[in-house]
Amino acid sequence: MAGPIDDVVREILVRQLDAWGPAALHRSKRATFAQAYDGAPDGLPEAALRVFDEFTDLLRGRRLTAPVIAPSPDRAALDAVYQELDRPSGLDIHAVDGGVDTLPAVLTAAGAAGAPLLAFLDSGGPPPAADTLAAVARGKPGELLLVLAEGARGHRATLAAAGFPLVADVELVARDGTARLVAFATGQGKSLDGFKDAMWAVDEYAGIRYRDPQDPEGHLLDISERPHPGPLRRELLAHLAEVGRATVTELRRFTVTDTVYRAADANRVLTPLLSAGQVTRDPPAGRLGGDVVISPGGSPAPGQ
Numbered sequence: 001m002a003g004p005i006d007d008v009v010r011e012i013l014v015r016q017l018d019a020w021g022p023a024a025l026h027r028s029k030r031a032t033f034a035q036a037y038d039g040a041p042d043g044l045p046e047a048a049l050r051v052f053d054e055f056t057d058l059l060r061g062r063r064l065t066a067p068v069i070a071p072s073p074d075r076a077a078l079d080a081v082y083q084e085l086d087r088p089s090g091l092d093i094h095a096v097d098g099g100v101d102t103l104p105a106v107l108t109a110a111g112a113a114g115a116p117l118l119a120f121l122d123s124g125g126p127p128p129a130a131d132t133l134a135a136v137a138r139g140k141p142g143e144l145l146l147v148l149a150e151g152a153r154g155h156r157a158t159l160a161a162a163g164f165p166l167v168a169d170v171e172l173v174a175r176d177g178t179a180r181l182v183a184f185a186t187g188q189g190k191s192l193d194g195f196k197d198a199m200w201a202v203d204e205y206a207g208i209r210y211r212d213p214q215d216p217e218g219h220l221l222d223i224s225e226r227p228h229p230g231p232l233r234r235e236l237l238a239h240l241a242e243v244g245r246a247t248v249t250e251l252r253r254f255t256v257t258d259t260v261y262r263a264a265d266a267n268r269v270l271t272p273l274l275s276a277g278q279v280t281r282d283p284p285a286g287r288l289g290g291d292v293v294i295s296p297g298g299s300p301a302p303g304q
Contacts, residue, residue: 004205005172005180008223009147010047012182013120015198016145017051020191024116025058032112032139034119036069036100041122045073046081048120052091059090065110067094069102100128104135113138122147127155130162133185137163143186145195150179153213159185166192170199170260173220175207189253196262200225212260221260229269232261236269240279240296249290270294 017033024031035045045068052064068078073095082093096106100123107113117139121128127148136142144164148155150171159167164185173179184195199210202223209220212231219231232255239254240246246254248270252263267288273279274288282293 003174004208005174005178006042006044007205008172008202008208009122009180009182010044011202012198013044013048013145014051015201016184016195017048017118018054019194019198020116020118020143021052021055021064022058024118025055025062025064028115028140029061030063030065030111031116032065032067032107032110032118034065034067034069034103034107034110034112034117034136035121036098036103036106036119037071037122038099038124039071039122041068041070041073043077044122045070046077049078049081049093050084053085056085062090063092064090065092065094065112067096067106067110069096069098069100069106071097071099073097101132103128103132107135107138114140116140117142118145119143120145120147123149125149126152127158130158133159133162133164137187141186141188141191143188143191144184146183146185148181148183150181152181155181155183159183163187166257168192168195168257168260169213171211171213173209173211179211181213192256193263196256199260200227200262210260214258215260226268227261227265229265232259232265232269233273235259236266236273237278237296240294245293245295247290248288248292248294251294252290 075095078093078095100121119136136144156167165187167183167185169181169183171179171181186192204223209222211218211220215231221227252266255261255266256263274281278297280295280297
């Protein structure tokens with residue numbers, strides 16, 4: 001039976017599909033949404049596919065291929081979803097016996113390369129094989145939502161090597177301490193921002209909190225539209241101590257790619273840091289625009 005962590009994963013995926021589906025179908029006459037599981041998916045494939053009921057009009061004259069790969073896919077449940085969706089002519093749902101590393105062969109058969117592709121992979125353990133990740137990166141664009149076991153590490157370097165220049169990740173932590181890691185990989189900055197927005201917009205589930213895999217102190221954060229800023233303050237100050245100075249744009253990008261927070265949260269944190277004298281800015285007055293240079297307190301930026 002699905003637990004609270006699975007509920008949060010499901011909602012993140014559904015929200016991601018809400019944004020990805022219309023954009024992909026406007027961009028191209030064909031697209032692929034692939035799901036692959038190394039264990040029992042427990043209703044998640046069906047929940048994800050039901051999102052496409054909202055895009056029936058967009059499917060006219062287009063083709064969306066939606067393979068579901070699992071050790072024993074529930075074909076009856078997938079067929080029931082297809083019936084619920086009034087069998088839209090542009091949607092092809094395929095059940096495939098296999099696991100996450102079966103995905104490259106399935107994507108080749110589907111002709112997924114060169115068109116929009118979103119893959120949801122639940123390995124239940126370490127990152128998938130390099131050729132599996134590279135097969136997703138061949139989409140145009142190719143984007144990946146990846147679920148890994150608690151404590152998984154090394155996935156960022158693996159994803160970068162596979163062709164994904166932008167990665168964000170978060171650990172979902174249950175009340176009993178169990179956790180799973182969710183990573184999103186893309187080459188599109190707007191998509192990364194969209195993932196962060198989806199992540200923080202999910203409903204608050206009892207006992208589930210977020211943890212930043214990059215936070216050495218492992219602080220737990222309640223799911224909220226305005227997450228507690230303490231860990232981000234510390235991470236921005238540590239980053240500035242390392243790099244010496246950075247523009248607001250660079251700090252916003254660091255926030256999106258290297259912390260669990262959103263770009264807007266960087267501005268929300270920088271304002272009190274400036275007021276407290278913990279950082280300085282150049283120019284010293286005016287709007288906190290993207291080209292404003294931020295330096296650690298006591299080390300003024302040039303011109304101050």
